[in-house]
Amino acid sequence: MSRIADPALWREGAERIAWARRFMPATTALARELAESGIVRGVRVAVSDVLEPKTANVALVLAEAGAEVAVSCAGRNTDDAVAAALDHAGIPVFAFRAAGAAEDRENVLALLDWRPDVIVDDGSATIRIAHTDRPALVRDLIGATEQTTSGVRPLREMQRRGELGTPVIAANDARTKSLFDNAHGTGQAVVLAVADLLGEPIAGREVAVAGFGRVGSGIARAAAALGARVTVSEVDPVAALQAVFAGYAVEPLADAASHADILISATGIAHTISLEHLERLPEGAAVAVGGGVGQEIALADAASAGTVETERAGAVSTLRLPSGRSIRILDDGNCINVSAAEGNPVQIMDLSFGVQLAAVEHLVRSRGELETAVHILPAAADDRVAAHALASFGGGVDIPSDAQRDFLASWRPRS
Numbered sequence: 404m405s406r407i408a409d410p411a412l413w414r415e416g417a418e419r420i421a422w423a424r425r426f427m428p429a430t431t432a433l434a435r436e437l438a439e440s441g442i443v444r445g446v447r448v449a450v451s452d453v454l455e456p457k458t459a460n461v462a463l464v465l466a467e468a469g470a471e472v473a474v475s476c477a478g479r480n481t482d483d484a485v486a487a488a489l490d491h492a493g494i495p496v497f498a499f500r501a502a503g504a505a506e507d508r509e510n511v512l513a514l515l516d517w518r519p520d521v522i523v524d525d526g527s528a529t530i531r532i533a534h535t536d537r538p539a540l541v542r543d544l545i546g547a548t549e550q551t552t553s554g555v556r557p558l559r560e561m562q563r564r565g566e567l568g569t570p571v572i573a574a575n576d577a578r579t580k581s582l583f584d585n586a587h588g589t590g591q592a593v594v595l596a597v598a599d600l601l602g603e604p605i606a607g608r609e610v611a612v613a614g615f616g617r618v619g620s621g622i623a624r625a626a627a628a629l630g631a632r633v634t635v636s637e638v639d640p641v642a643a644l645q646a647v648f649a650g651y652a653v654e655p656l657a658d659a660a661s662h663a664d665i666l667i668s669a670t671g672i673a674h675t676i677s678l679e680h681l682e683r684l685p686e687g688a689a690v691a692v693g694g695g696v697g698q699e700i701a702l703a704d705a706a707s708a709g710t711v712e713t714e715r716a717g718a719v720s721t722l723r724l725p726s727g728r729s730i731r732i733l734d735d736g737n738c739i740n741v742s743a744a745e746g747n748p749v750q751i752m753d754l755s756f757g758v759q760l761a762a763v764e765h766l767v768r769s770r771g772e773l774e775t776a777v778h779i780l781p782a783a784a785d786d787r788v789a790a791h792a793l794a795s796f797g798g799g800v801d802i803p804s805d806a807q808r809d810f811l812a813s814w815r816p817r818s
């Protein structure tokens with residue numbers, strides 16, 4: 404049933420999946436609780452996420468907990484050996500590295516035609532294609548859970564327009580997800596991926612970061628920690644002020660670009676880095692994306708205006724702009740830590756996947772009770788993920804005393 408590149412690659416993939424599992428204590432503990440409760444037994448769960456060793460474990464632990472699981476992934480984010488390992492474990496996989504846009508879409512449709520009860524998504528493409536191409540399936544879903552900011556945004560917009568057809572848990576918005584994955588894992592992983600691809604130090608360089616949300620603040624922190632001078636650009640004055648208070652220079656992007664050695668977008672908004680911004684960069688500057696939507700760097704506009712590629716070395720492409728200046732684009736403007744590196748550190752993704760499992764459990768337990776809307780994961784579930792992770796990092800928390808509880812309970816409105 405699977406659509407994969409080469410089933411014979413399974414052994415290599417299985418070894419790397421098993422290695423990743425060793426560093427996923429929270430996901431493993433939550434999966435054990437899920438298995439013991441029997442709550443997902445027989446539930447059909449479609450997992451649409453980056454397909455590499457860490458993410459593969461989400462599919463595997465759900466299957467071990469008794470769910471029926473199938474997986475799809477965009478070609479550019481697929482590790483063929485990992486796909487083969489999941490297929491070997493009996494999980495249908497619709498993903499292969501060589502897939503282009505049309506095959507990616509066919510793979511998503513194949514996943515939907517497998518008729519899931521729950522969709523676990525990253526970027527919400529699968530949830531959105533279900534709404535446009537398989538509306539009858541959407542009506543029958545228990546619900547969906549979405550892992551990232553740029554995936555949650557369009558779902559909230561669909562809800563606003565009355566077009567959302569199933570309850571969605573915004574896994575991204577759980578504290579144990581965005582305070583750690585977005586803010587720490589992504590920042591570190593993006594900056595290290597940029598350094599690796601360029602083969603250049605970050606220290607002493609001028610790094611401009613567009614967007615100072617969770618991801619952008621993490622990128623700024625990681626770049627500064629490696630010795631970069633960081634300038635932040637924002638459209639939100641509060642976020643810009645936070646950047647000032649964190650010690651960074653803040654400038655409009657056209658100004659920040661004019662003295663940047665490295666420019667990184669962390670907004671998840673298409674056209675954040677326009678041709679005009681590219682034209683402001685110094686000769687030889689490098690541009691990368693840590694957010695991850697299509698055309699976050701407006702490369703299609705640049706090409707229409709006459710920009711040409713003059714050299715390509717691995718994932719580093721040199722473009723000559725209409726003005727004649729040359730700049731370097733890293734991995735064609737794809738989400739760099741995912742498409743050109745190993746993603747975020749496993750110990751941090753452990754939290755994100757723990758949240759996804761908690762979200763699946765919440766959807767199944769609340770079957771038929773949740774409004775058709777985007778929901779936040781209940782705080783108790785968030786706390787459970789944190790408690791498991793905290794135990795693995797070797798920490799503990801205090802339990803409020805009776806006196807403290809009495810104090811809180813004694814609050815009354817003032818007359």
Ligand SMILES: NC(=O)c1ccc[n+]([C@@H]2O[C@H](COP(=O)([O-])OP(=O)(O)OC[C@H]3O[C@@H](n4cnc5c(N)ncnc54)[C@H](O)[C@@H]3O)[C@@H](O)[C@H]2O)c1
Pocket residue numbers: 551552553554581584585589613614615616617618619636637638639642656669670671672675693694695696738739740741747
């Ligand atoms: N690479 C990864 O592994 C990874 C991990 C998590 C999230 N993400 C993605 O990163 C992106 C950002 O996520 P987040 O959680 O930080 O979102 P966020 O909403 O917290 O932050 C985005 C920030 O960008 C700012 N912004 C918007 N348009 C801008 C513009 N034109 N110029 C400058 N700033 C602008 C917003 O004001 C906001 O502060 C999303 O697309 C998300 O899906 C990537």
